Amino acid sequence: MAAGATCELSISFEPTVAGALSGSLVLTDNNLNAAAPGYATQSILLSGTAVQVTPTINWATPTPVTYGTPLSGAQLNATSSVAGTFTYSPAAGTVLGAGPQTLTATFTPTNTTNYTTATASVTLTVNQAMPTIAWAGAPRRSRMERP
Numbered sequence: 001m002a003a004g005a006t007c008e009l010s011i012s013f014e015p016t017v018a019g020a021l022s023g024s025l026v027l028t029d030n031n032l033n034a035a036a037p038g039y040a041t042q043s044i045l046l047s048g049t050a051v052q053v054t055p056t057i058n059w060a061t062p063t064p065v066t067y068g069t070p071l072s073g074a075q076l077n078a079t080s081s082v083a084g085t086f087t088y089s090p091a092a093g094t095v096l097g098a099g100p101q102t103l104t105a106t107f108t109p110t111n112t113t114n115y116t117t118a119t120a121s122v123t124l125t126v127n128q129a130m131p132t133i134a135w136a137g138a139p140r141r142s143r144m145e146r147p
Contacts, residue, residue, distance in 0.1 A: 022046065064125035075103060082107075
């Protein structure tokens with residue numbers, strides 16, 4: 001660089017833990033165009049606060065079910081790339097009424113220092129069931145059977 005010129009360096013920092021952090025960035029330069037071995041190092045102090053990350057939840061819209069089908073892993077199958085556990089509302093085993101129903105997943109990460117709890121929702125379509133008709137009375141005679 002020419003004498004008196006400036007340059008900007010872009011620095012990207014991705015902390016691995018949440019909370020207050022500090023460190024330093026060490027640059028080696030040619031000490032204002034000095035000939036070798038006149039190279040110098042400069043230390044720049046860095047500090048800041050890293051915040052918790054909200055994990056991403058992946059949850060595809062479930063295939064429609066027929067009324068009377070209890071919720072199971074076929075519908076309650078959200079995933080995350082972060083280790084943790086899911087709780088669902090409504091819970092597994094629940095039989096929902098016909099129509100569009102909202103399912104909600106709450107994800108609690110194992111690492112609660114660096115990650116926050118996250119939620120996601122999908123809509124499940126519950127189709128009406130075909131009613132079954134049973135006759136409990138005495139058998140009926142058809143017109144052909146009359147004396």
